[in-house]
Amino acid sequence: MAAVVPPVRAAAPPDKEFVEVCGIGKVRRSELGPPEGEPTPAWMQAMDKRVQQGLSDLARRLDAGTQAQRVAAAVLRDDVQQAALLAVSGSDADAYRIALRACRKNANLRQALPMLRKYRDAAAVSGGEMAPLPESGPEPTACDSLSLGRLEALDDNDAWPWLVRLNESMGRKDAQGAAEALHQLGRRDWRPVRTALVGAVTAPMFGDEPTPDDAMVMTMVMGFDAGLSDGESADIEQACRADMLKDANRRQLCEQAARRMPGMTFAPDDARKLHVLEERLGLPHSPQAISDEELNRVRAVLEAAMLGMVQEPTCANVQRMGQHYLKLVRHGVRAYTTEAKREAAAFAPR
Secondary structure (H helix, E strand, O other): OOOOOOOOOOOOOOOOOEEEEOOOEEEEHHHOOOOOOOOOOHHHHHHHHHHHHHHHHHHHHHHOOOHHHHHHHHHHOOOHHHHHHHHHOOOOHHHHHHHHHHHHHHHHHHHHHHHHHHHHHHHHHOOOOOOOOOOOOOOOHHHHHOOHHHHHHHOOOOOHHHHHHHHHHHHOOOHHHHHHHHHHHOOOOOOOOOOOHHHHHHHHHOOOOOOHHHHHHHHHHHHHHHHHOOOOOHHHHHOOOOOHHHOHHHHHHHHHHHHHHHHHOOOHHHHHHHHHHHHHHOOOOOOOOOOHHHHHHHHHHHHHHHHHHHHOOOHHHHHHHHHHHHHHHHHHHHHHHHHHHHHHHHOOOO
C-alpha cells in the first residue's frame, strides 16, 4: 500500500494579502475566488491552460497503453465515437465498460438538452443566467454496437449490468423488472463495482507521490468519472426501502441481494448504503459497510485536503490532494477509511 498521506488540518486561512499558488507565484487572496460575472483572473487562465495541457499529455501517454487506457484517452478527449470503436473491436471488459458508460452519458445528455435549452431561454428572458450548455456534437453511431449483454459475455462476474437494469426499472416504476434484477443480483458473488473507471485505468500513470501537475490533472479525471456514474450498488438500497420490505417476496429478494453487496462495494457512498440496508434488514454488518460516523471521517479528510488546496493552493497542498485521490481509487473505501480514522484520531481534541 502507498505511504501514509501526511495529515491535513482544515484551518482558517492566514490573514495575509497574498497567497502562493503552485506554479504561478504570489496572487492576491481576493483573486482566488472572483465574484460571479467578473472576468477570470490571468493567473486562473494560466492555471487552466496548464491543466488542459497536462490532460492532453496524459491522453497521449494513455494512447500507448492497454486497450482500456486507449478508450480512457478517447473519453478524456470527449471523443465518444472513438471510444466506442476501440471498445467494440476488442475483448477487454474494462475498455468496453468505460465506452459503454460514456455512450450512455452521451445519450442521456442528448435527451436532456432540449429541456435544458428551454430553461436557459426562460432564464434569459427573466434576466437570469445559466452556465453554458455542453455541446452534443455529432452523434456517436458506434455506440449502437455496444450493449449490456455483450459486456456480460466479456465479464460475467460484473454486477453493473444488472445494477443498471435495476436503476432503470425503478425509474419507470417497473416492479417486475426491479424484482428480476434483485433476483439476479442475489444469485451469486460479484467483484467490486468501481465508479471511478477512468481513474482506475489512469492511476498506473502516476506514482505513489504524484507531482502537483499530476494532482491537478487528477482533479479533472475525477470530473469525468463523476459524469460517467451510472448503476451503483447503492441502487439496491433504494430498491429496498422500508415501505417496500412490507412485501414478503421483496424482502426476501432484498436480503439475498444485500448479502451479495459487500463483494460489489468499493466507493464510500456505496459502503454507507450497505450499512443502512443491513440495519434495515436486521443483518449483521459486513466489514465493507461503513456507518454515517465513518463516512463523515472519510469526507472530513477529503474535504480538509480539498479545502487546503482551495484556500492555500501551494504545491504541497495540491500534491496532497492527489495522494488522497490515488489512495481511494487504488485501494477502495475500507483501506481509505482505516487511514481516515488514523488522521481523525491524530487531530482529535485531547
